[in-house]
Amino acid sequence: MPRTEMMKEKGLTLVDAINEALYQEMERDDRVVCLGEDVGLNGGVFRVTDGLQKRFGADRVVDTPLAESGIMGTAIGLAMGGMRPIPEIQFEGFMGPAYDQLTNHAARYRTRSRGAITVPMTVRVPVGGGIHAPELHSDSPESIYAHTPGLKVVMPCTPYDAKGLLLAAIRDPDPVVFFEPKRVYRSYREQIPEEDYTIPIGQAKVVSEGTDITVVSWGASVFECLAALDKLPEDVSAELIDLRTIYPIDQDTIIQSVQKTGRCVIVHEAPKTCGMGAELSAIIQEHCFLHLKAPVQRVAGFDTVMPYYKLELEYLPNAERIGESIVQTLSY
């Protein structure tokens, strides 16, 4: 939707930024259609698609039946039929029923047809914990999709990055999973350009430069890392990297940083085992072996089912655990 006074004054939230990107791209490209549960009249359960149906009509902003495989599978068909679909899965926990269509179909069409058939679509999914939501509304499945050949996966955590990456994703000729850290949806405002801009998929961002240790994170955890960095002793110079794109991984930025600092802590909400932290840790030890002064550390969710909300803050990596890990790694 066009910017409100409030947005002009105080900046945009993540929700605003995504909404603006959708709005602008739908204006620009009439092949773009949004589809999903409650994305139309209701504007999505998080109001991310608010106002879009009113502006672009019920043909382009479609309330579908309640069936995630159907949403994903028909979006694939829409893409093959020349549209630029943006299916929304209401919460990451409900990607389960769409898993087959996403990983075995959307991700494979280009390869299996040797380029004859492609699936340019952007799957929007709110992700992560910390909002006191019910069961299956708080997971972080990014490594599952990073392990799936043929998918790109992004997870911006700031309004600026979200707008630029979403526009890049929609224009990408291949399927992109666009994770939106729901804990940040309304918790942070930023002034961002009103005009059209893109941020290339596959580039990490150095949030703050430093020389003693590299901290890598993405999604809502980036803010936890910032809080942790704030509380570090004055003399510690930490470099914080927001991965932004989960796949393809920006190895260069990370490798360069760790070759400089020699130490690294990786932070994510997903369960530790086979999470993105494992892949990053492996990459780092492969490429920075002779530079490493301490083992790469992972601060992650536990290998347990994400707890209901009374205990969720015990599960999610917080500034204390992150800070602790940084200090320990530094003293190794």
Add this chain to the structure above:
Amino acid sequence: MPRTEMMKEKGLTLVDAINEALYQEMERDDRVVCLGEDVGLNGGVFRVTDGLQKRFGADRVVDTPLAESGIMGTAIGLAMGGMRPIPEIQFEGFMGPAYDQLTNHAARYRTRSRGAITVPMTVRVPVGGGIHAPELHSDSPESIYAHTPGLKVVMPCTPYDAKGLLLAAIRDPDPVVFFEPKRVYRSYREQIPEEDYTIPIGQAKVVSEGTDITVVSWGASVFECLAALDKLPEDVSAELIDLRTIYPIDQDTIIQSVQKTGRCVIVHEAPKTCGMGAELSAIIQEHCFLHLKAPVQRVAGFDTVMPYYKLELEYLPNAERIGESIVQTLSY
């Protein structure tokens, strides 16, 4: 089925061993039921359940409708209802439609009900490439399920291990994904005990001891590793570990080995990024940091869709690539 003369003489194949374990456990425990597509009269497309329906009847060896979510979901119900279901998914590529039931339901019931409801079931799935099969019949999704809290994942590659681990899996009070490397189904015979025995889930096996380098693998790749080891220079002493259980990982066996050898190569068929190799590499650098003489290497499938069979042998890690990697790691 009872042993044939041929089996008595030449030993059992992987198929025979699994069939024997199923047969014996169904004799022992009448709560055990097998269900899946074509598992009954036809004995499964790989004949793994051959003869079971004849012996135990169509009530306990059930040809279900063609619907993987249905198979997984009703198996969950059967388990909650007091049975010990053994659902078969015909090929790992068809776990997609069952993904939601397996990861969001089977895996979570114990946690979410604080132990009031449990799902003791063993999901049997042929896995991996190399048999010139059609599309989606050759994948290796083990790390996806290792990343899923609440699931145990095993992948034996010998008849002896398969029988012992399958009996352990069926008797396990929690859901176990039992991957059967189909390339080995009939390619290897072994004399194994006819009586009942179990192998604890969560224990790796040292296939051959060595002091210079640790090679970790599982599934059909273990045989490629053996071939690679065979061709190594005489003076190289390599330790080969068959992981056998994918989750929970037997960290001790691997850590002890790498602390001894200081070098490690991990071999698997699945795509490299976020495969089990990443997790093992991360664990090793966390626990063996001061012992490592070279970066841990991964010999894995590429980050591409598993190719159709004309190119599949280019994709799968083979003895040459493994040997190359061992030699390079040794010369680091």
Add this chain to the structure above:
Amino acid sequence: MPSRTVYSASVEYLQIMDEEGHVDAKLAKDTLSDEEILKLYQFMIDCRQLDEIAFKLQRSGRMGTYPQNKGQEAAAVGSGYAAKKGVDFLVPCYRENAALFLHGLPMHYILLHWMGDERGNQIPEGVNMTPLSIPIGTQMLHATGIAWAFKLKKEPRVTITYFGDGATSEGDFHEAMNFASTLQVPCVFFCQNNQWAISVPRDQQMNSATVAQKALAYDMPTIQVDGNDLLAVHKASKDAIERARQGGGPSFIEAVTYRLADHTTADDARRYRDTKEVDAWVGKDPMIRLRKYLERKNLWSDEKQKAAEEKAKIFVADVVKAAETIEKPLISDIFDYTFAEIPEELERQKRTMRTSSLGQDPTQAGLAAEPTAY
């Protein structure tokens, strides 16, 4: 035989008590006695009270998101009462609390669930049900499997599973219906068609005249009932349950009802639905017609209503207390219920969750085992 009819079927609608509380005497014959109706009406007052209080708990920040059940009590009670407590098995969604209470679920468990506490799902021994299902449409397969187990064990027990109109769009619904019919298991599929799936009205959810006709795909006995009519719901449920118990296989019931409240407390239905529509349904409230019926039979009065409501308030206050005074869950619960036995790595994560990053016994890597000064 070039062209001929190879299949034909139809769906019947059943109503026994209308909005004014008038009953069709003939149809009412085999249903509930007035004594039972009285008892169940009083019970529904308790449930409605719990529902209102739950809403208030959320609004005052004492509970998370909550989906009100208001207006759908007859569907839950009529069906739940038709199943045998302690014998049959309930596999619910989240909008049939009353059925669960009838079958022995302590009321405060529901509050605990929505307070973000898994102990609300820790179904007590002897209470036959699964916890609330948050993902839509997945639980019917579990119900089918449980019913299948009953059949295999030759136990004369039945499962009844609840779900909404929206849930019938999910693939799992289809697979459950087909498995149940093909395997002829004793399972009753009870659809609460409350006209909405969050903001999506039924006619955008499907292009079908009725939900009930979906069962025809599986040659499954099916009926559409007035879901706000306790007697009709009870009769249809009883028939289906007893047929299942006798080996007659599964059945489908579409209970036509209405979600009087927002989807959940996180929802604002004014964004998408006409208040006129809501107003029209307020008059069809299952409790209003029961009260009219009972009053006409001189079994009820304003005083009795007031007394019942008072009783309900006191009763529900205790329920809230039970939910709010429970001790905090143990942090170790996060780890201790993942498997029957905790694996070593998870034990390590549990042990070091406060002292280090994860998966690494800090001492092993030469790090401090105790928290640093940080």
Add this chain to the structure above:
Amino acid sequence: MPSRTVYSASVEYLQIMDEEGHVDAKLAKDTLSDEEILKLYQFMIDCRQLDEIAFKLQRSGRMGTYPQNKGQEAAAVGSGYAAKKGVDFLVPCYRENAALFLHGLPMHYILLHWMGDERGNQIPEGVNMTPLSIPIGTQMLHATGIAWAFKLKKEPRVTITYFGDGATSEGDFHEAMNFASTLQVPCVFFCQNNQWAISVPRDQQMNSATVAQKALAYDMPTIQVDGNDLLAVHKASKDAIERARQGGGPSFIEAVTYRLADHTTADDARRYRDTKEVDAWVGKDPMIRLRKYLERKNLWSDEKQKAAEEKAKIFVADVVKAAETIEKPLISDIFDYTFAEIPEELERQKRTMRTSSLGQDPTQAGLAAEPTAY
């Protein structure tokens, strides 16, 4: 209105040409001309020949697993011919090769596919179809989506999607049918009910009198046709396609046919089905009845049959040659089609696939860039 009928429907069966090649003159009026029948019969001879040769290629180790189409040619041809080549869009499973050929797929592409070569899926520009679908039941959603795109773009085009009786058990079938009906997209769902899904007979796949009735769940026009009757299949398909093109939404067609061969060359149907059943169906072969019809009309003879078969052999030999003489696929193809642009890491994997372990430019880790002597 305590009890009343709220829905009723029925399913019709259509046959125009019987097993003896007799046609119902009235029903046959709007269908194919004799000229067309002649042309399509000859085409079916080519297709049957390809099928037999494909089987032999597998048996002699020159091709991987192959699912024979034998006996189902009328279903493929009758429906495929009803769709407009170059306009409408086919979304197949794997047992309707003939329909794909009619719409311009070079025959050797099918062989390439089963020879484990993705180039068999590289549908040429202007040919409107997706590649064969190996996973069962998933492609109908793509067909629905493509049809939806046609509708949004206001193009008068139709998709037709093929699948087996077994496929109708998958959740995706249900979701596709519901989406198609709710969105009223121009999609024809064509079920080849060949009585078996590998070893599972239709009546163990579902407890439904017909497959066609599954469409009633969605209030979708539906019909059961004799799938071995070219005319009936064509008429039903034509009706459904034109209705869709006119904005009348989706339709369902159940073509009752039979899988005369094993499921695939990896299967041995003698393990699970009675040869008597097979024998009974051999007489219903769609090609036999067409030949009888044409012979009766003096449009066909033994000589013509022989000549057509000879021609088919020569033709198919060329097809085999095209498939077998294609250059080996490039190993780099593994990498080059993953994304439109190859990411850096994948480029590295491609570059080092022969020299080192993966994901690591060997020089970066201090390893040798070139293969060692190993």
